[in-house]
Amino acid sequence: MxxxxxxxxxxxxxxxxxxxxxxxxxxxxxxxxxxxxxxxxxxxxxxxxxxxxxxxxxxxxxxxxxxxxxxxxxxxxxxxxxxxxxxxxxxxxPATLTLSSTTAFLSQWLAPRMGELRRLHPQIDLRLHASDAIVELRAGGIEAAIRYGRGPFADAASVALRDDAFVPVCSPRLGIARPEDLRQATLIHIEGRTRPKPAPDWPRWCALVGLDDVDTRAGLRFPDSLLAIQAAIAGQGIAIVSQPLAADALASGLLEAPFEQSLEGETYHFACARDVEDRPDIVALRHWFLHSLRA
Structure with a gap:
């Protein structure tokens, strides 16, 4: 033939x-x-x-x-x-290891830490795959992922990294210090969020702290948390976001979390194809995420 x-x-x-x-x-x-x-x-x-x-x-x-x-x-x-x-x-x-996660997680949390990862684990040849959908994990393809949800996942070997929490964040320039200040603040809404459920939105947060006279429908609307965080840094309003995604901006002082109250999220997991979970580069990457994301 x-x-x-x-x-x-x-x-x-x-x-x-x-x-x-x-x-x-x-x-x-x-x-x-x-x-x-x-x-x-x-x-x-x-x-x-x-x-x-x-x-x-x-x-x-x-x-x-x-x-x-x-x-x-x-x-x-x-x-x-x-x-x-x-x-x-x-x-x-080293074999190339492809890791998938959401665009927000890769850009807001992982990208700033890639230098540290490469310094500690130069043997890991890591490539990133951005997708807001859950992708199939298989040896020779996309082998690992940072997944967000309740877990465990039937199609993969997974370990919980940390529970999430959603907190209001804003620029220190806005001078927001008390929940009552939200009556005059611009609320930032994230409309493209599919998890967690129920949504960590302003009606739920205001109900949590007993604010019943804030117009939770008004404000700015963005399709994802990445844009919402950038808007908050620019001083355009106050947004409810995942703590890990805002961690660097909070640590640098670009953002502050003025309130103690938070809304429960789901859990970040490290997941991988079952037939590679004991491979040395997978084990090293899993341990690095366990240490770094929990810290």
Whole structure:
């Protein structure tokens, strides 16, 4: 039988990096090319296949159904090729470990700590995958994730890292010190939040402290906590956010948490594919998250 005709290798590499990083720009930086070159390779791949593999939008890229199937194959294939090549060269190069979590967690909590992680664990070749959806964890693909929920998770080995709590935060410039100050404050609402349930919103918080004369419908509205935190830092109002996501801004004094009362959240977990939970880089990364997130 004649060999199966494969898509161009460069196009597959561009697609795999774009799908994994959910960004043309990030894929281009990883492969040392321009975003235009990545876009050209993706169009070449789609022309070869006769189907779309990515849906583009101004803010992000997302896999189509066909693209998801192709990504599973390319991620597994490239990972296996890398492992075999390293073995043939007789090297001890670390396997790439792909970690998935939400954009808010990766940008607000993990990104500022990547330098510390690399200093303490240089043997971990970590790649990040941003997704607000729960992704499948499997060896050779996305192998680990920081998940948020009640846990445990039936499809993965997981360990609880820390319970979450939601607190009102604002710029110190606003001078908010007592719950009664909320009557004149601009409330910041987060509309894109799907967890925890019930939502940690202003009606619940005002009920907690006994404020019944605050218009909890008024104020500014943002689709995610990342934008809400930035608005709070800019002094545009006061927002209810996850403590870990605001930790750095609170520690630096860009934000303050003027009240003691908080709303209960769910739990941050480190999850991984069951067949890699004892792999040395997975164990080291899990221990680092246990220490760093709890601290």
């Amino acid at each position: 004649p060999p199966t005709r494969l898509p161009p290798l460069n196009a597959l590499r561009a697609f795999e990096a774009t799908a994994r990083r959910a960004s043309f720009k990030a894929a281009a930086e990883e492969l040392f090319v321009t975003p235009t070159a990545i876009s050209h390779q993706i169009r070449q791949l789609e022309a070869f296949l006769g189907v779309r593999v990515l849906d583009r939008s101004p803010r992000a890229v997302a896999l189509t159904a066909g693209g998801a199937a192709l990504y599973e194959a390319t991620a597994t294939g490239f990972a296996e090729i890398g492992r075999v090549a390293a073995r043939l060269r007789g090297t001890q190069e």
